[in-house]
Amino acid sequence: MKRRHFMMTCKEAAQSISRTQDLRLPLSERIGLRMHLLFCASCRQYDRQVRWLHHIFSTVAAPWREARLGDEFKSRLCQQMRRYEAKAGPGEANPEGKRDATDSKSTDQ
Amino acid sequence: MKTPTAELAESSSPESWVERYGDALFRHALFRLNGNKALAEDLVQETLLAAWVGRKEYAGAAREQTWMFGILEHKILDHFRQQKRHPQVYLEDRDGGEDEMEQLLFQADGRWALRPGNWGRNPEYLAEDQDLLQAIQRCFEGLPKAQQMAFMHREWYGEDTACCARLLEVSIGHLAVLLHRARLRIARCLEAYFPQGEVRS
Numbered sequence: 189m190k191r192r193h194f195m196m197t198c199k200e201a202a203q204s205i206s207r208t209q210d211l212r213l214p215l216s217e218r219i220g221l222r223m224h225l226l227f228c229a230s231c232r233q234y235d236r237q238v239r240w241l242h243h244i245f246s247t248v249a250a251p252w253r254e255a256r257l258g259d260e261f262k263s264r265l266c267q268q269m270r271r272y273e274a275k276a277g278p279g280e281a282n283p284e285g286k287r288d289a290t291d292s293k294s295t296d297q
Numbered sequence: 298m299k300t301p302t303a304e305l306a307e308s309s310s311p312e313s314w315v316e317r318y319g320d321a322l323f324r325h326a327l328f329r330l331n332g333n334k335a336l337a338e339d340l341v342q343e344t345l346l347a348a349w350v351g352r353k354e355y356a357g358a359a360r361e362q363t364w365m366f367g368i369l370e371h372k373i374l375d376h377f378r379q380q381k382r383h384p385q386v387y388l389e390d391r392d393g394g395e396d397e398m399e400q401l402l403f404q405a406d407g408r409w410a411l412r413p414g415n416w417g418r419n420p421e422y423l424a425e426d427q428d429l430l431q432a433i434q435r436c437f438e439g440l441p442k443a444q445q446m447a448f449m450h451r452e453w454y455g456e457d458t459a460c461c462a463r464l465l466e467v468s469i470g471h472l473a474v475l476l477h478r479a480r481l482r483i484a485r486c487l488e489a490y491f492p493q494g495e496v497r498s
Contacts, residue, residue, distance in 0.1 A: 197407025199399065206477035210451065210458045211469070233413040237484045240417035245452040248430060252327040253454060257319045257341065265319070265342055269311035269349045 196224040201231045205238050309352075314345060318362065322369050328453055329373050331430060340376065344369040360466065363446065370445075374438070398482050413484065415494030429490065436486035444479035447472055 196204070204221040207213055213221070225232050257265075322344055326337035348355075348365050355364055404410045440448065443465070450461045451472075462472040 197403075198409045199403040199407040202403075202481065203477050206480050207473050209480075210473050210476055230409045230412045233415065233417070234484065237413055237417035237487075238480050241480060241483060242452060244429075244433070246455055248433075249328055249453040249455075252324050252332065255320070255324050255327055257315075257323050257338065261338060262315050262319060265315055265345060266311040268342070269314070269346060272346055272350050 195227075196220045198224075198228060198231055201225070201228065202234055205231065205235045209238065209242060311349060314349065318365055319345065321362075322365060324454070325366065325449065326369060326373065329370075329434065330376075331427075331434075336376070340369060340372045343372055362464070366446065366449075367442070398478060398485065402481060402485060411485070411488075414488045414491055416487070416491040432487060432490040433483070436483045439486055440479055440482055444475050444482070447475040448479040448483075451476055 201221055201224040204213060204217055207217075208221070225235060319341065322341045323337055326340050327334065330336050330340075344365060347368055355361070402409065402411050437445065437448070446465055447461060450456045450464055451458070456464070458469060458472065462469045465472060465475075467475070
């Protein structure tokens with residue numbers, strides 16, 4: 189039988205710290221984590237870092253979360269995609285599409 | 298209501314691709330390029346064109362979305378390379394051998410081998426800090442692909458856990474593991490940015 193320790197290890201605690209961000213933890217895991225954090229300064233520190241990361245990422249990304257491409261841009265892009273297909277034909281894909289992109293830009297003007 | 302055939306036909310038109318993926322790719326590019334709108338548009342355009350032309354090769358392979366983000370990410374890294382900003386590869390960490398970081402960070406008995414540094418207290422002034430934003434981007438680049446996708450959807454887009462798991466086609470349990478590993482890595486990677494803890498001039 190696997191020996192179970194009463195206390196979580198730091199490795200387990202780090203896992204639970206992350207899991208609290210995403211899931212509702214089972215009661216036993218929540219209690220285990222609380223207990224561990226009570227006694228472990230390093231894991232309290234890690235807990236702080238994980239929350240901080242979450243905060244930073246959501247703050248930084250916030251202005252762009254709702255960003256949308258303009259309708260005009262979209263329809264221009266669709267036209268370009270159609271032109272590409274005509275040019276490349278089936279099976280002659282150019283996965284980079286770079287050279288063509290500059291080509292079609294210059295012919296546009 | 299749409300018939301299955303109509304849906305199929307629609308799924309292979311440029312309009313449906315641009316509608317379905319355009320905005321998501323754009324947001325990702327904005328984040329990675331720190332809000333540079335013109336450049337983000339260029340790279341999204343290149344990505345969709347490349348994906349469109351190459352789509353036959355990918356029919357039935359990886360999920361369209363994952364594949365397209367891969368192309369975009371590739372172009373973003375290309376851009377950085379041209380700018381001589383080399384992406385940091387933190388540890389050899391392609392998708393195999395995923396426990397590397399945990400092995401490095403913890404001792405055999407489960408205690409920390411490398412303790413977390415003294416940072417993460419002050420959320421306010423740091424959001425304005427361009428160096429920090431760059432450091433975070435580089436740490437993100439160092440993540441394995443699956444962790445990147447998980448982290449991106451969960452932390453950047455703030456999507457809920459169940460939705461992320463569905464998008465990535467993994468179980469919720471596995472998603473939690475991916476996110477845990479991503480956080481461990483990013484936190485570790487940022488230690489280099491806070492060598493003395495958070496006291497910065």
